[in-house]
Amino acid sequence: MASDRIVLITGTSSGIGLAAAVAAARAGFRVVATMRDTGRSGALLKAAEAAGVAGRVEVARLDVTDAPSVADCLAGLLDRHGRLDAVVNNAGAGRVGTVEQDGLGPVREAMEVNYFGVVEVTRAALPHLRATGGRVVTVTSVGGVVGQPFNEAYCAAKFAVEGFMESLAPVAATVGVAVSVVEPGAVASEFVASQGIDLPALLAAAGPYAPALDAYAARTRAAFGQAQTPEQAAEAVITALSADRPPFRLQTSDRARAFVATKLADLDGSAVQHLTAGWVA
Template structure:
């Protein structure tokens, strides 16, 4: 068993999850770095070795949509370390499209990973976090506060995550568990690349939505040209892990703070609609 605090992080093969695992290990935590396919751990292990923390990063297989996988992974963590002090819900998947041209299966798949996976993981770890007086940290998105064109299913899932966590937070606090959501904006990672979008084919199939989709794609490509690095986006996760009294909501950049502020002060929804209408024209 290890004497250091232990954090389980989902979705660590790349991007924010990878950076969070290395950052947590640098801060003295034992990072249980999980991913669906552990054959993709090479980049994480190389980054951990380069940072000199390979001995504090443990790779485990975990599929957040598979209850048996969750149980097996948690049982191994507790057997190996005797405790769990934090969960970072990071695993997620984007889904680009508008509802008339998306199947219900597409929508359900987005909800399964981005929402129900978070719920399942949180439910499974709470007994251990009650014992350690630990914390749940969930990587949401600015899309969990501001609905965005052609991201209906993804934003719906992230809105659901934030509603779930905001509702859970005061209840969890009564048993000593802190709850925080992290809201990144654009992040230069494989998350977007992994979509494998065929833009010409999408535009050809978009029918009456083609002009709006073309405008949205152009705007999105521009925003990702000024994206944060995964390490920059992961830094607030490490701050929350180590903070004495973590806040409920944390944005990862000034741009994200300004963007989320638009909706938090928008009582009738007009400010957000005015903003996002410009993305599709």
């Protein structure tokens, strides 16, 4: 029964992670809602209280880039609950820029949070998920399927996550663990605001890339004007957690499905290049 199942969700202080934590609790799961800074748990706890599920949500510290933190969090969870039935890898960080100007630092940082953090949490959780026939659900992005201008570091990390999970899924299935990825498109959440993007400063420093960056920014503002809510995006996470036979890949909206479909049917890459070239023209 879902009411007996324990799910660990990373990155729950805001956005999809917060919405997924509340939705999972409402679906009957006991939720260990993790975040790097537990001082930011107020919004989650308030939302859980408003939904009537405060008793099913507990906050724990976890920094996905720190292996001892991951180990400590899992050890505490097992001490308290004795089992782990699912992990939702949601913690992540965005990056806007281009490699010629940014260098490798931001690329490495994006990989640490968005890729290596996911790998570490999944690796540490798998023995416990094998014991329960559990699930690994990872929130990636449509940017994990379609490369997007000025998102080189972010998309590279999300591509890596998708490749990792697509490769792991059949192996994990042999030991009873289901693996799914959830691909949101534009979501109206604090994730975007939290990136601290100073567009005027970026444009001033963009040099020959300034016209393309300005065009990209205008297109992105329009896209987020039609964004879905975190709660809507979290519905796909709950499907992956609850379905009898969850699919490997789930998009969170019709827009996301149409966008991803462009890539999955694009054998020579020309359709995607034509599409994204229009964003920077």
